[in-house]
Amino acid sequence: MSLLKPNLSAQLSEFIAQPAFPCAGAKTALTKDQVHVKQYDDLSCEMNNIDMLSDIYDFIHQFNMEKDIYSSLVFTFELPEVLNETVFDKLLWRKLQQLHEIDACINDWDENVADDPHHPNFSFSLGGCAFFIIGLHPAASRKSRRFSRPALVFNLHAQFEALKEQGKFTPLRDHIREQDAIFCGSENTLLDNHGESSEALQYSGKQQPKNWQCPFHAASN
Numbered sequence: 150m151s152l153l154k155p156n157l158s159a160q161l162s163e164f165i166a167q168p169a170f171p172c173a174g175a176k177t178a179l180t181k182d183q184v185h186v187k188q189y190d191d192l193s194c195e196m197n198n199i200d201m202l203s204d205i206y207d208f209i210h211q212f213n214m215e216k217d218i219y220s221s222l223v224f225t226f227e228l229p230e231v232l233n234e235t236v237f238d239k240l241l242w243r244k245l246q247q248l249h250e251i252d253a254c255i256n257d258w259d260e261n262v263a264d265d266p267h268h269p270n271f272s273f274s275l276g277g278c279a280f281f282i283i284g285l286h287p288a289a290s291r292k293s294r295r296f297s298r299p300a301l302v303f304n305l306h307a308q309f310e311a312l313k314e315q316g317k318f319t320p321l322r323d324h325i326r327e328q329d330a331i332f333c334g335s336e337n338t339l340l341d342n343h344g345e346s347s348e349a350l351q352y353s354g355k356q357q358p359k360n361w362q363c364p365f366h367a368a369s370n
Contacts, residue, residue, distance in 0.1 A: 157225035158186040160297050171293050171328035173321060174219050183220035191228040192299045198247050204234075204273065205303065209276045214311055222303040230298065237299060238329045238353040242364045244301070245282070248275060253368040260307065266349040266363035272306050273352075281335035281359075284353040292333045294354045340342045354361070 161184065165175045178184045187204045189197045201224060210223040232240070244274050252275045258264045259279040262272035272279040273285050280303045285296035312318035355364045 154188070155227060157188050157227070157298055157300075160215065160223060161186055161223060161300070164296055167204060169328070169332050171325050171332045173324055173328070175250045178219040178221050180238065181219060182216055184223060185220065186225055188225045188227070190226065190228040192244060192301075193229065195247055198244075198251060202248055202251060206276050207210075208303070209278050209305070212305065214307065218308055218311055220308070222300070224301045224303075226299040227301060228299075232286060232299070233288045234286075234290060234353070234355040237284060237288065238355045239364070240299070241284050241301065241353045245273060247366055249273075249365070250368055252276065258367065259306075264367035266365045267347055269346055271347045271349055273349075281306060281348060282352045286354075289354050290356070291329075291354060293329050 151270060165172070165179045165184065170176065170357065175184070180354070182252045185208065187201070189201065191197075199356070201209070205222065208220075212220065229236075229240075256275070257279055259272070259274040262274060262279040262304055263270040265271060273282055283294070283302040283304075285294050285297060285300040285302065287297060289295040289301075309318055312321065327339065339354070339356065347363075349365070350361070
């Protein structure tokens with residue numbers, strides 16, 4: 150076992166820079182040096198929660214819509230190296246639950262989105278701001294999510310709203326979906342437009358059963 154830490158920031162840049170990689174938004178962010186990577190040891194470890202929240206708060210406070218509209222905050226994790234979609238799904242929701250329970254002590258849920266993960270208007274909130282979250286990991290069934298180590302990508306919902314106001318969101322979304330189908334060899338059946346079904350179904354990338362019950366529960370204030 151190597152004692153050298155992997156350079157996951159460089160690996161992520163290479164992953165996004167693949168010529169056929171479908172997410173044009175991520176490619177634009179990479180070109181603009183707006184993919185902000187924070188590397189941590191283990192997705193299953195609770196000891197990094199405070200530091201992760203600090204990174205999230207910094208991202209929110211430093212965000213400038215005019216300059217950072219394609220910006221993403223990405224948490225990469227060195228461990229676990231071996232996992233499957235079910236394990237990753239559990240670890241993702243456990244981590245989000247832990248972050249929320251700390252954050253809820255000082256911040257309200259973003260009032261523009263629902264806190265019920267089964268509600269069509271659900272979006273995850275930290276620091277009082279709604280985020281869309283994308284999970285990446287080595288065992289992902291879709292090639293576009295199959296990164297060398299576990300990772301969580303955070304994008305502010307405000308970014309999507311700004312792109313909608315500029316008339317850029319729908320063309321960008323449709324282009325990404327078309328390219329994703331080509332890159333992965335099939336359409337992504339998880340994809341829905343915000344407000345049609347809960348975006349929680351999309352976070353981990355795992356195909357959930359029809360009777361799926363999200364393990365996340367918002368804290369009662």
